[in-house]
Amino acid sequence: MPAAVVDERSAYAAGVERLLASYRALPAAAPVRLAKPTSNLFRTRRKAGAPGLDTSGLTGVIAVDVEARTADVAGMCTYEDLVAATLQHGLAPLVVPQLKTITLGGAVTGLGIESTSFRNGLPHESVLEMDIITGAGEVVTASPTENPELFRAFPNSYGTLGYAVRLRIELEPVAPFVALRHVRFRSVAELLQAMAGIIESGAFDGIAVDYLDGVVFGADESYLCLGTQSAESGPVSDYTDQGIYYRSIQHARGVTADRLSIADYLWRWDTDWFWCSEAFGAQNPGIRRLWPRRYRRSSFYSKLMAYEQRFHIGDRIEKLKGLPPRERVVQDIEVPIERCAEFLGWFLATVAITPIWLCPLRLRGDEAWPLYPLQPGRNYVNVGFWSTVPISSSPGAVDYGATNRLIEREVGALEGHKSLYSDSYYSPQEFDELYGGDAYRAVKRRFDPDSRLLDLYAKAVQRR
8 A cells, every 4th residue: 555545544543533532522512513714604603612623634635546436535625635636647526516625525415516417416426435423423434335324314414413524435537628618598498408408418519518507697698618528738728817717608609619627627616706706806907916816716705705794894885875785695506407497587587696607417316315305317407696685674674584585485486495505594394394304303313312413404594
């Protein structure tokens, strides 16, 4: 066994010991949480009470098995570090979420998606087994055959059934480049029809499609972004400097071509946090030239956003302008592809946030996952929208969740689901029906009998 692998395994084993020691050091009955200063969640975090679990030493890639196309990965390893390790071998995880600092454990317990999801499903579907520290302070292995009920309930549990300490995942071969085609459509209905055809055939105009997502700029301007793996060397675009990726997608008519290295393709959305860096001035050419490249990344923008939320800077500015405060509408939802045009028509007329990200999805397997029960064999579209809207208010009655509640109702009416990384407003009964309440409670009783971890509803839903 190579020395580097031995070192990684030793570091991992030492990290597990520190993790367990930090659990044992917690006051009796104290809530269990991770000690981590940052998060990719977009909902208010409760103030920390007792110290969190020590996750140092659980942030690396333990080993890559090139022949088996698998990797053993510590739960707190970021996709940035994971991809850097696997690309050295011409391999990549089956689904790489868009933002570099999302952790593998976070993507599995909180779900993730990207442009391979139309053929590879969601990140948890490529997990072969996991070691999980439970609320009872035990590290247990979960797989399709060992503790299978925990294995299947873990996705979408958001750390309320335990935290992934180690995950073994499948990998797939990737070429060094991605050839891109950006195809313009005059209506979202036409785009969705083309998307459905690509999901079924794996090709568009006779050319294989390995990566598939899209952007809606308006009712009459939307694009599919089609990526095809390529080994052919040659010039590539760079959107980590002055160029901005999402702006390169737009054109007057037909199809435009582009080309990226595989690494730059996987992180094409991270540099400008999709398009949200504009809120901080990072897309202004004059400011961008002075903005250090190391700070052109989603993790830095999220820190700025957290600072804004802490001090309500945006609302203060709106008040100075004589305007009402704004409601944050930061959501990803899934609706069946045959209902997606209906949802987008309603959304553009009612909420009017653009651009909108589209990412098709079909589960890999033939069995539903209980806490996020999408139907196997059915095509869905993830619709992502991240902005704010003015709050309609009367004196003494400001409703900060009105638009989000409207979206929740519309998504439910269209047989869809909403991700739980941001603000949610469901009643306990609605939440139970949507997110596998009975299955969740059965696993919770077994692996967190003293409720040392938060309840999923308490963690995910904003109290009213």
